[in-house]
Amino acid sequence: MQTHIRNFSIIAHIDHGKSTLADRFLETTGAITAREFREQILDAMDLERERGITIKAHAVVIRYQASDGQGYVLNLIDTPGHVDFTYEVSRSLAACEGALLLVDATQGVEAQTIANAHLAFANRLRVIPVINKIDLPSADIEGVKHQIQEVLGLDVEDALLVSAKEGRGIREVLEAVVARIPPPAGDPEKPLKALVFDSWFDNYQGVIVLIRVVDGMIRPGMKIRAMSNKRAFEVTEVGVFSPKRTRTDGLSTGEVGYVCAGMREVADTKIGDTLTDAVRPTDSAFAGYKEVKPLVFCGLYSTDTARFEDLRDALQKLRLNDSSFVYEPETSLALGFGFRCGFLGLLHMEIIRERLEREYDLTLITTSPTVVYRVITTAGKELYIDNPSKLPSLSSIERLEEPVIETTIITPERFVGNILQLCQDRRGVQKGLQYLDPTRVMLTYELPLNEVILDFYDRLKSKTQGYASLDYELIGYRESDLVKLDILLNGETVDALSFITHRDRAQARGRQLAEKMKELIPKQMFEVAIQAAIGNKVIARETVGALKKNVTAKCYGGDITRKRKLWEKQKEGKKRMKQVGRVELPQEAFLALLKVTDD
């Protein structure tokens, strides 16, 4: 019954206790027994568990007997918890009528809390403030309430107080979900209209799509159509996660669940797409769908050139599961055959790279990450450059533009000076500075994306002892005085190491990078000259001295035992090296750009 359905999300900053709260809901309502209980069951992937973040959204149905004596179906829709996945969050929220705004009583409101709360407001969700970790001695409940009211304009009079860890206040939250979040609207008589808010690839079933039925009903055997690309499919199975996957006869208006329809890859229906009845289609798609564009690009190469095809297969398989990353073959003079890949952000890049290495047993070289630059040529053509070595010669460039983001940073007041300095160093333009309370400040900056993707987040954390939080969104392209910086090893340009930077920053970046490369390149039997150059002009030079000898003097019984172990290890290490010209480069050298620091 539509009136007894509640669809909601939990929005929270990392570590504010979202997964623990979700676990408590499942326990309290008996959806899982204690024996089945695995910590943080919604984060299914190992990688997510290890990194403590949620990458893919999931949805679980909770059957709840409320204090009014009636049974309710609560659909908890989980959201990814990182700045790289904003669009996915917004689609998950679009599938809900309400959200719990979960704030850690010891930490207060963070940048991600605000960003996600704004996404909830934009989707017209009923937002219920929930203050967690009230059991901790350092909990500042009144202070946090004040922040929520001040920053988000939410009424905190009926904010809920919980300790997810200790299981306190859980029932009250569930009661509030029933009482305060409206049931889904929508017309069961209308043609099917369902919002896709997540999908993944299953080895047995093909693509599994998570949907929220907005109007009408979906049943096995039905012919449906994805409205973005007009592709048609036949529904083979529908059901819900409770949290185990459970088949149902159908999903009707307001309900949340999964659909299998013989889709072969995730790209067949992208997140935000609308599914409808192929025979009797809806007249309008669900609003807000957009093609997600990767923001960060890099080259991926196998250290073993013979494994190019294996890398292609692995990328193909991963792409089945994640349509937000893209790849196409490219060739590097230094590295041979590989792929240019695009990601939502640096974390997304690291996740994909780690999965390729771990799940497909590959050893990869990642070239310097770059954003996508816009070039207007003298001939009036517009080009998007996702590989610095493809930048046309300066004489044919009329104008160069770089992507710019708007960043929100929340920090304790005492670190504001550090952050202003950091943002200024990174060519930031201040747009706002607001005190959330006497001790916490929200800063808004416009920053070039290429100043942020590399190490901004790490720098921010180190300059604020880990206290600052950050969120950002792309706001467009802006003309900029950019140059291409090349790295030469023994006089040969290594295309995989080229990157684009602002002219004012080029000198320092070049010097830092050359220094870092010197640290990362092991001594070889010959000298290695490292140069950073803009065009023909060398702006920095470092030399890795030659190894003079590498020989075991004594090589008898005990020495043999020790050395053969050591050599074995070194041989393994060599497999992770890439030969560029005569020079052997370790994997890390290609990411040296990520490791340079300003001070």
Next chain:
Amino acid sequence: MILKISRVSMGVGLYIHVPFCRTRCHFCAFYLQIHREDRAEAYLQSLEREIHLHAARNTTGSRPLGTVYLGGGTPTTLTSEQLSNVLAWVRSYFGVEEDAELTLEAHPDTVTGEELERLAEAGFNRISFGLESMDDEELRRIGRSPDARRIHVAVQLAREAGFVNLNLDLIYGLPGQSLDSWRSTLDQTIALDPTHVSCYALTVEEGTRLHVDLVRGTANEPDPVLQNAMEDEAEDRLARGGYERYEISNYCRPGFPCRHNLRYWMNEDYLGLGPSAQSYVNGRRFGNVDDLAVYHDALESGRLPILQDEQLNSERQRREALVFGLRLTDGMDITTLGAGPRPADVERALTHLIDRGLVEEAAGRIRLTAVGRRFADSVAVELL
């Protein structure tokens, strides 16, 4: 060809580690304890048990011993009577070939003429003195008694006792050592007319006093450029003195290579006894625990004190044979790598090493070039 042999002997080699010294030198990372009578007695008891156990299990496959080498530590911290007993056990349990090489390592300070005579009588026919340097100041800095002249006496006593085959160990790149003082050490060593000289580049090993000094910043890492010059100097002067370089760190008068040590590089079998000693028998590498207490415990309860044990497959044996064989000046016969084509990756690595001038292949043998000798470990990593 320098060695003129393709096999040391049909028998097996035996190494016995005597884990005692009077003091520990600053460069030494070997397993040892400071010598005490009771420790020596306990050790000899366990050693006899170990010999007995190996003989009972026929580890050496009924092959007699072609070479025996007592190293350490300082074997001559034991009395000549104790050392003669050890040799007697070895003879009775394993059997020793008639022309076997029986080497004893000795400290110039720990030998008397009488003792040396008894040792020669017992059958030891090769003696190796740890000389290290002829400069008293250099000796003092590495924790040895600053009395380089003592070696003249020791060598003379050894000769009088009947030792013809005699080695002197030298180290170059010592703290404070100059190229000139190294030349002087070399010249004085040659003047003593030994049959064999070993010249080891000083390596600062973890767990040594030198390493501690290095970490503290009171000593420097040996300068590789200086060490290379010293190596060239050694090869030159020793060649002029009639010594052939037959291995990276070893020189000998024609016909006097250390036959026991050749086993390590010629892929031949050796059994190691005593704490921390390593063995290679029938493609199996195994090693003893480097702790006297554990060594005693194991043998008292009738178990061999083996800590690690690995059977190499034939491919692995071939690769290791190649890596260690390349240390010899003559390199190795290609056919000793086994019949049939070499694995593709070894072939590729060899081609690459030859292109880079580190390895050469001629007249059916592969060997390191002069440059390759300086980078033998880099070559090993490529070929393993």
